[in-house]
Amino acid sequence: MYKVQLKEAYFSSNDDEVLIDTTVGNLLRDIATSYPSQVAFVDIDEDGSATQQWTYRELLKDSEELAFALSTRFVKGDKVVVWAPNIPEWILMEYACGLAGLILVTANPSFQSQELTYVLEQSKAKGLFLISEFRGNPMAEIAKEATKNNKTITEITDLRDKKKLHQHGEKNPDLPEIFPEDPVQIQYTSGTTGFPKGAILSHTGLVNNARLFCNRKKVSSSSVWSNFMPLFHTAGCATGTLGCLQAACKMLLIKKFDAKIFAKLIEEQGVTTCFAVPTMLFALLEELEKNPRDVSSLEVISTGGAPVPPELVRRVRESLGCHLLTAFGQTEHSPMISLNPLESTLEQIIETAGQPLPHTEVSIRAVENNQMVPVDSVGEICARSYGIMLKYNDNEGATSAAIDPDGWLHTGDLGTIDKDGFIRVTGRIKDMIIKGGENYFPAEIEATLIMNPDIIQVSVVGLPDHKWGEIIAAFFISNSTVNIKNLRDHCRKNLSPQKTPSTWVRVLEFPLTASGKIQKFSLREKYLEGNYGEKLEF
Incomplete structure (x- = not known):
């Protein structure tokens, strides 16, 4: 550290570690020379x-x-x-x-x-x-x-x-x-x-x-x-x-x-x-x-x-x-x-x-x-x-x-x-929600919601709204009976009131990339098409 x-x-x-000036092929040659009998990889059926x-x-x-x-x-x-x-x-x-x-x-x-x-x-x-x-x-x-x-x-x-x-x-x-x-x-x-x-x-x-x-x-x-x-x-x-x-x-x-x-x-x-x-x-x-x-x-x-x-x-x-x-x-x-x-x-x-x-x-x-x-x-x-x-x-x-x-x-x-050099990711620029002229960062809201024991996975996105431009929506996976009032109170206890999602949608799974990342644009599109998730009311 x-x-x-x-x-x-x-x-x-x-610069506490050296950069090596080599290629993928030459590196393989070097390792094969130094560790010829070491098992490199095993194919798992x-x-x-x-x-x-x-x-x-x-x-x-x-x-x-x-x-x-x-x-x-x-x-x-x-x-x-x-x-x-x-x-x-x-x-x-x-x-x-x-x-x-x-x-x-x-x-x-x-x-x-x-x-x-x-x-x-x-x-x-x-x-x-x-x-x-x-x-x-x-x-x-x-x-x-x-x-x-x-x-x-x-x-x-x-x-x-x-x-x-x-x-x-x-x-x-x-x-x-x-x-x-x-x-x-x-x-x-x-x-x-x-x-x-x-x-x-x-x-x-x-x-x-x-x-x-x-x-x-x-x-x-x-x-x-x-x-x-x-x-x-x-x-x-x-x-x-x-x-x-x-x-x-x-x-x-x-x-x-x-x-x-x-x-x-x-x-x-x-x-x-x-x-x-x-x-x-x-x-x-x-x-x-x-x-x-x-x-x-x-x-x-x-x-x-x-x-x-x-x-x-x-x-x-x-x-x-x-x-x-x-x-x-x-x-x-x-x-x-x-x-x-x-x-x-x-x-x-x-x-x-x-x-x-x-x-x-x-x-x-x-x-x-x-x-x-x-x-x-x-x-x-x-x-x-x-x-x-x-x-x-x-x-x-x-x-x-x-x-x-x-x-x-x-x-x-x-x-x-922070002052100790640790990076906190608060969201994608393209994912930033602009509600009533103010900027909101989904990752900040997600980090708060994920601390609630009822939430297994969560994704926060902006949905179009005629009054605010965008509103904040939380899509989540949970294995328990969820009380939206409790989630809302959890947000307000830890965040400014205006950061609390106004739309809550329970889903069974998220659209994912091959590397396991949530595709927010796909999530938003699926919901707006009317065939994704269960919207929960207060």
Whole structure:
């Protein structure tokens, strides 16, 4: 934990850890040389059984073989879309692309034709690597539809067709020289507020961010990381996969989160760490109440993407016996900006997203004039570091709006930083509610409501209103009989009266992104269409 006393809303870069000047491929070579017999990852079947596994020596061998094959069909800088769930071939493609100088473009396996078409065309991809079907989604059929008018794609390959995947083309196999500043991935933003943009990320950004994040989590070569975050998201393929690589630890590759399977794996595989959103952790705790397991191997879980209820932190500590650390990041920053240290207090874990990672500057700036605000004042959270994306793919206007001339990444998130350097996220600029000319921050109201024991998960949005412009609405999930008067009184006890929601809607589930974040724009649209949730009256 950094000992600071900030005088303004600016946290300077701490250089207590080194930045390494390397690439994804060279890092794999280094780890395979130092830890050749260490298990790199284990493929976990959908029933929770361990199937094939790779040591770091085997992982390098298979990745290099695939990289040489790809080098005969593509050239350095070509973009290839990997459209698949968490399968071993995804990991091999990640490293092979890094070795061959290709830019891996990620795609959600639940995509339908319009979504896949957008990613293929916006990225100008040359190759599409997929599986034929996943959880009822006919991916091969969708790929035919999405590529029928595409003039750029030269290859569509089933990742499970090993012969075709490893076939050699007309060019001689040769791996080009790769530089740390070269692009290695295009990650499309998760779309919590609208249509996604493709963030181009570098080797140095992804490699260093994963290492510094995992160092703060105290991940080591003896750790066992359960990776069920989707590989098409930076939490899965960067923080998880590349973090495990640098720690030279074992990663369990899980196709999709399932609380029962996860509990089984903790007991059988000795899982020590993972990244999980709050909804996953609630599901795990409920599963363990019904079917107790030995979870004593757990050491630390990191979480983010939603407010963390105090009850969740308490239950994780009591039932799982491990640390729960809150984090903040975004795709455009490779992705992590801050994380609570192990030494953080309960209050800091509940209320903040921790201190910035090493080599990362953070400032809080007024939205209207980009000037730095005082400590504990709300403004836009901005970051400046090695991890900032190179740019948005083929979108100069969005890039200029996101990265200012001084190199600050404007995250679009509102928040504060306190004198001790801990960041509090208060909401998205686009989510800010303007009621009667006054600004209201959903995250502040959500943080208050989540402290009520009747609330499991909550999302606050603005709804159109002819008198006020917008009104404040709270959408929530609860397992108990809820008295709206009690929730209203809870708000008024902890917040100014005008911040109390006037509309209360109970829902069974939220529309989520693949990484577990609530899609507020979708939530609002569904409610206004009249087919979402149960509106409760006083």
